[in-house]
Each structure stands twice: as structure tokens, then as C-alpha cells.
Amino acid sequence: MLSIPIDIESFVPMYEQIYSYIKNEIKDGRLSEHYKLPSARSLAAHLNISRNTVDMAYSQLVSEGYIEAIPKSGFYVAAISALASIPLMPVSKKEEKKEEKKSFHYDFSPFAIDINSFPYNIWRKLSKDCMNEYNNELFLLGDSKGDEALRTAIAGYLYSSRGVICSPEQIIVGAGTDYLLLLLSRLFFWQKFEAENTAPALMAMENPTYKRAYEIFTGMQFEVLPIELDQNGICVDSLFKTKADIVYVTPSHQYPLGVVMPVKRRQELLSWASLKRERYIIEDDHDSEFRYKGKPIPALKGMDSLGKVIYLGTFSRAIAPAIRVGYMVLPEELLILYKKHLGMFSSTVSRVDQYIITHFLSDGYFERHLNKIRTLYKNKHDLLLQTLKIFHDRIIIEGEHAGLHLVVYFKTSLTEKELLDLAAGNGIRLYGLNRHYITPNTGTLPGILLGYANLSEEEIKKGTLALYEVLKDILTV
Known part of the structure; x- marks a missing residue:
């Protein structure tokens, strides 16, 4: 009979203590395969516990394959001795070094x-206000493009700080820039499909660039053409020599080199886009809030009179990385296509978070926070x-x-x-x-x-x- 130590004062349930004891005995080879276990009734009597407790332990062991139940015969240790005897491979010093997390001064x-600059008190207040107002509708699905109040607040912010004129209807809210780039990739697919264009999708990008965007585009089957930079940003002359119809740029503060694209180069880029209907410029305005000399540089989108610039922004850099809220401003022609083919996608941002950021923007907290940081x-x-x-x-x-x-x-x-x-x-x-x-x-x-x-x-x-x-x-x- 098995002598299983049971601690009746332990927080671990008794069935789990029995299960763990028998499992370890099997894994360590002390209970050999085909060994017949005592019946649930006899083991319960021996341990002076309820039979249901033993039944639960045996049931768990059977489900995990440590023991098997043979009808009209009983419970037997399963044939897992080969697994039990496999030695653990020693970790080499090289692998050990690789797994070790390096600490830096x-x-x-x-x-x-x-x-440390995160506005904890304001965020706590807005979170509390959100819950105190019993906004039951926030727990229902909202507009797939993002709540209208948030999109209105973003449109106002873009006009006052970045010189971008757009309607809330043009704005798509999503959980970060990466998600929005995925949506945009699908949008370009539908654009080519409706135009019955079977040529490979060609995307031009600055070199060097935001590598995550490059990985997303190549993962979505775009052929990416690297375009070199000069002291004014992407070389538009080189862009003209390609067959690309889409270009991804970071004109306000090129990532990673930090080049600021002057007005003349921006006009050249817009001229390139104007030559063909299907040409578009993706403007990633990732950290435009942080400029320490001279006036803020207006967004390229602010110069766009032909609807050729797709504008991307995020609150992650200005507030916190975990605030996964980005936004995209679509030209009218692409917005029609978006509604037709991608309008069924629900917004990936919690409506509670949308509420907080809406008030963070519209109540003036964001502007004060930006001035501080x-x-x-x-x-x-x-x-x-x-x-x-x-x-x-x-x-x-x-x-x-x-x-x-x-x-x-x-x-x-x-x-x-x-x-x-x-x-x-x-x-x-x-x-x-x-x-x-x-x-x-x-x-x-x-x-x-x-x-x-x-x-x-x-x-x-x-x-x-x-x-x-x-x-x-x-x-x-």
C-alpha cells in the first residue's frame, strides 16, 4: 500500500497532494511501468480520506497519461519509463551566457x-470620471473608425499643431502605427484589385528607415525599393527613376538620421505624387512634437491640396509606449475604398482608453503635458x-x-x-x-x-x- 504523506493543514488540496506524489514517484522511476496501484476505495481507507478525493487524483493522472485504467482490473502505471529516463541536456556555457540577461549601468x-513624466494624476482623474459617469455605452462596440468624439479631438489637434486640415470622418483610430500600416497595406491591395492592376505592389522607402514599417510592408508582399537620402531627405530624383507608386517618408524628423525635409523638397515630393492618380505618400509623423530649435515644422499633409498624403500619428511617444493609440488620416478617395472593403474591422482601441484620450486632448491636458516634457x-x-x-x-x-x-x-x-x-x-x-x-x-x-x-x-x-x-x-x- 502507498504511504502518501498528507498535510491536512496545507492550502494545497488533498487530491492534488496525492496526484503530485504519485506523478513524481512515476517520473523518478520508483513506481515502475505496469505497476498496479491500489484501488481508489482501498487507498482512501488507508489514508482515512474520502474516496472522491482519490478518484479526483487518479482521474487527473489518467488524463495526463501517467496511469491507465483497465476495465475490471484497476489502475496501472503507464509505459513512460523511456521519457522518465531521458537525461536533461546540460546547458553549454555559451548558451548560458546567451540566456543571461545583460544588465547595463x-x-x-x-x-x-x-x-517618470507620465501624467499619473490627470490619467487617474480622467479614468475615475469615465467610471463615475456610468458610461454604459463605452462597453458596447462603437464606430469602427474610432469614437467620433476622439476623432474630432484629433482633427482639432492636427489643425492647431500640425497645420493639417481634415474632417473627423477621414481619421481612423487604431492600436498603434504597426496596426494602421497593416490596414493600409490591405487598402492598397484593394486599390490595385479594383483598378485591375496585376503588377507587383511597389513601395519606395527612405534608406535608412523605420525598419518595423519595412518588415510590415515586405510581410504583406510589397516589393520595397530603398531610396538614398541627402542633406534634405529622400532623393526625389531617384524616386522618379523607379516604378513605385507609394513612398513612405518621415519628413518632419527623418528616422533615424534626423533630417528635416525643407519646403522645396516637400513640393518636389508632392509633384511626384501628382503625376499619377494611384500615387500616394505615407507621412509618418512619429515624433514631430519634439523640436527644440525654431518653430515646429508643419506636416507635409498640411501642404497637400490634391489628396495625395496619408498621414500617420501616434500618442505613444508623447504619453507612454503602452498607450497604444495611433491614428491615420486618409485622403477622400482612399476613404471611400476603406469604407467599402475594410469598414467591417472594429477599432482595436478600448473605448475606455478612447474616452480618456479624448478628454486629455479636448480639455487641454495634452498641450500642457507636451509643454512640460x-x-x-x-x-x-x-x-x-x-x-x-x-x-x-x-x-x-x-x-x-x-x-x-x-x-x-x-x-x-x-x-x-x-x-x-x-x-x-x-x-x-x-x-x-x-x-x-x-x-x-x-x-x-x-x-x-x-x-x-x-x-x-x-x-x-x-x-x-x-x-x-x-x-x-x-x-x-
Whole structure:
């Protein structure tokens, strides 16, 4: 008879204690295959517990395949000895090192924000207001494009801050830019289908670019044509030489190089789009709120009089990454196509979140929040530039005065990977530029995206000085 220790004071149910004991005995080989277990009645009597408890334990063991029930005979240990005897493969030191999560003293991430600046009190108040108003309709499906109140608030914000004139009807709200790019890809498919155009879908993109967008487009069967950049942004002359009808750009602050596209180049881009009916420009205005010198650059969409620009924006950079709320402004012609073929897709943003962001925008909280974090980020931006002066002329800085990172080229014979590894070995996490290129980067100097948003001012100073100490002996003039 099995002597199973039962702890009647344990929070673990007794049937689970019996189940675990027998399972471990089988796995460890102490109960061999085909061993006959005592009947539920006799084991219950032996343990002085209810038979139902034993029945539950046996039932779980049978369902998991540790034991089998043979009619009119009883319960037997199943033939799993081969599994029980398989030794665990030792993890090699190389694999162990790979699985180990590397910790860094300083992380110059270009993707992070200062989460300490999140407006907790306002968000808590708006969340409470949302619940206190007994908005039962918020728990029902709303407009598939997003609640009209939110789209109206976004339209007002775009007009006042980005110079974009659009109606709430043109705005599609979705859970982040990636989701909206997927919708847009499907929209272009239907555009080609209705035009009875069987040619491969061609998309032009800046090189380097936001690589996630590139992955989405290629995953949706677009052929992506990389277009080089100059000091004014994407080279429109090169774009004219392609057969692409769609181009993805980040004109207000090119990602990742930080180039601001001047008015003349924007007009050239709009002229390219105007030559064919099916041509469109996707404008990703990802971090246009953060400009620290001069006036904000109006959106390319604000210059669009022919309905050729599809505008993409998000609140993730300005509020928090977890606030997965993005929006897309469609030209009228594409909006008709959207309603016809994609109107059945429900909005992927919770209506509670939509309510909060609506009031965050319309009640003036967002504007005040932006003013606060612009000052915060400008101070960090200026401090980083000041601290980098310790490198003198052994580095080249580009992309300053906007966004949440600088592009820094180091004058060294090291490759980008060697520089990243050297910094990582000294507790400093850097982010290379090469990963953002569609085609290989032909630059001779290793480029680094040096982010500062998630670092305190003290960390910026200490981290930059620590980086200098690591690199000072391998940099050249």
C-alpha cells in the first residue's frame, strides 16, 4: 500500500497532494511501468480520506497519461519509463551566457521615453470620471473608425499643431502605427484589385528607415525599393527613376538620421505624387512634437491640396509606449475604398482608453503635458550635446535639435559591432545605425543612435563620461 504523506493543514488540496506524489514517484522511476496501484476505495481507507478525493487524483493522472485504467482490473502505471529516463541536456556555457540577461549601468536607448513624466494624476482623474459617469455605452462596440468624439479631438489637434486640415470622418483610430500600416497595406491591395492592376505592389522607402514599417510592408508582399537620402531627405530624383507608386517618408524628423525635409523638397515630393492618380505618400509623423530649435515644422499633409498624403500619428511617444493609440488620416478617395472593403474591422482601441484620450486632448491636458516634457527633453538634449564636447573633434554629431536621440559618428577604425561590444563590456548599452538600413550601409565611420529620454541628467553626464573613458584611446582626430 502507498504511504502518501498528507498535510491536512496545507492550502494545497488533498487530491492534488496525492496526484503530485504519485506523478513524481512515476517520473523518478520508483513506481515502475505496469505497476498496479491500489484501488481508489482501498487507498482512501488507508489514508482515512474520502474516496472522491482519490478518484479526483487518479482521474487527473489518467488524463495526463501517467496511469491507465483497465476495465475490471484497476489502475496501472503507464509505459513512460523511456521519457522518465531521458537525461536533461546540460546547458553549454555559451548558451548560458546567451540566456543571461545583460544588465547595463547606462542605456542610451533611442526608443525609450521618460516614463517618470507620465501624467499619473490627470490619467487617474480622467479614468475615475469615465467610471463615475456610468458610461454604459463605452462597453458596447462603437464606430469602427474610432469614437467620433476622439476623432474630432484629433482633427482639432492636427489643425492647431500640425497645420493639417481634415474632417473627423477621414481619421481612423487604431492600436498603434504597426496596426494602421497593416490596414493600409490591405487598402492598397484593394486599390490595385479594383483598378485591375496585376503588377507587383511597389513601395519606395527612405534608406535608412523605420525598419518595423519595412518588415510590415515586405510581410504583406510589397516589393520595397530603398531610396538614398541627402542633406534634405529622400532623393526625389531617384524616386522618379523607379516604378513605385507609394513612398513612405518621415519628413518632419527623418528616422533615424534626423533630417528635416525643407519646403522645396516637400513640393518636389508632392509633384511626384501628382503625376499619377494611384500615387500616394505615407507621412509618418512619429515624433514631430519634439523640436527644440525654431518653430515646429508643419506636416507635409498640411501642404497637400490634391489628396495625395496619408498621414500617420501616434500618442505613444508623447504619453507612454503602452498607450497604444495611433491614428491615420486618409485622403477622400482612399476613404471611400476603406469604407467599402475594410469598414467591417472594429477599432482595436478600448473605448475606455478612447474616452480618456479624448478628454486629455479636448480639455487641454495634452498641450500642457507636451509643454512640460518638451522642456524636460530639451534640457536633456542640451546637456548631452554639452557633455559630448569632451570628445572634441573625434566625433561627428547629426540629427540634433529634434526627436529623442542624436546620431553620433565615432572616428575610429573599429566596426560598429566592435564599438557596441566594447561599450557593452563596460556596462554601456548603445544602439547602432546599421540595423536601420534596408541595404548595407556604405559609411566608413560607425554610427550610433544616442538616446537620452530615459536617462536622468546625472546619468547623461556620468554615462557620457564613462563612454569617453572607454573610447578615448581608440578614437582619432
